[in-house]
Amino acid sequence: MTLTIALSKGRIFEETLPLLAAAGIVPAEAPESSRKLIIGTNRPDVRLVIVRASDVPTYVQYGAADLGIAGRDVLIEHGGAGLYQPLDLNIAKCKMMVAVENGFDYEAAVKHGARLKVATKYPQIAREHFAAKGVHVDIIKLYGSMELAPLVGLADAIVDLVSTGGTLKANNLQAVEHIIDISSRLVVNQAALKLKYDTIQPVLDAFAGAVPQ
Ligand SMILES: Nc1ncnc2c1ncn2[C@@H]1O[C@H](COP(=O)(O)OP(=O)(O)OP(=O)(O)O)[C@@H](O)[C@H]1O
Numbered sequence: 586m587t588l589t590i591a592l593s594k595g596r597i598f599e600e601t602l603p604l605l606a607a608a609g610i611v612p613a614e615a616p617e618s619s620r621k622l623i624i625g626t627n628r629p630d631v632r633l634v635i636v637r638a639s640d641v642p643t644y645v646q647y648g649a650a651d652l653g654i655a656g657r658d659v660l661i662e663h664g665g666a667g668l669y670q671p672l673d674l675n676i677a678k679c680k681m682m683v684a685v686e687n688g689f690d691y692e693a694a695v696k697h698g699a700r701l702k703v704a705t706k707y708p709q710i711a712r713e714h715f716a717a718k719g720v721h722v723d724i725i726k727l728y729g730s731m732e733l734a735p736l737v738g739l740a741d742a743i744v745d746l747v748s749t750g751g752t753l754k755a756n757n758l759q760a761v762e763h764i765i766d767i768s769s770r771l772v773v774n775q776a777a778l779k780l781k782y783d784t785i786q787p788v789l790d791a792f793a794g795a796v797p798q
Pocket residue numbers: 593594595596597637638639640655656657658659677678679728746747748749767768769
């Protein structure tokens with residue numbers, strides 16, 4: 586039975602290579618240099634499908650892929666329906682933060698009960714965070730370059746991923762609140778786990794043994 590694994594290009598693909606290797610899986614080509622969306626491997630029974638990071642849960646949910654790797658950010662926004670999430674892979678680590686332009690008094694704005702305009706690619710996470718704090722917000726959905734929003738008056742604050750802090754610094758922004766720690770997780774289609782147990786379980790075990798510390 587063929588095993589289909591959904592991965593996104595870039596950091597998740599790079600950081601997944603050692604995990605795949607631990608399961609005896611070596612991609613036939615690199616997605617960065619290939620235009621192919623289905624990539625074979627050294628194992629005739631295993632193929633990779635290359636999708637947008639935020640589409641990984643959807644492919645696995647509907648069984649178009651048996652396994653996938655997705656960030657906790659993406660999984661929260663997706664909702665996780667139909668997905669078994671057996672393993673935190675401890676890769677693509679970063680933090681979900683609230684950030685504002687240097688000089689913007691975030692504490693004062695929150696204390697005074699001002700209605701905040703918040704730009705983000707992660708409306709679910711942002712909404713829950715501010716609801717828990719009792720802060721009223723207008724969420725402005727963006728698909729990238731969140732850091733620009735406060736600089737041009739689109740938003741008072743952003744909710745975005747921060748790793749080195751380099752992007753915030755380069756754009757005169759500062760983090761003011763930590764929301765959650767993010768890493769990527771293995772997701773498995775629940776029906777596939779039953780139907781293809783003999784193929785999937787050894788891959789899960791190999792990944793579990795190769796998770797970076
Ligand atoms: N700077 C970062 N450092 C570490 N991990 C990150 C960083 N930015 C994002 N991630 C994690 O890696 C995952 C994939 O990020 P990537 O940049 O490859 O896709 P994306 O451009 O956010 O997604 P899409 O293509 O769906 O818009 C994110 O969902 C997140 O969990």
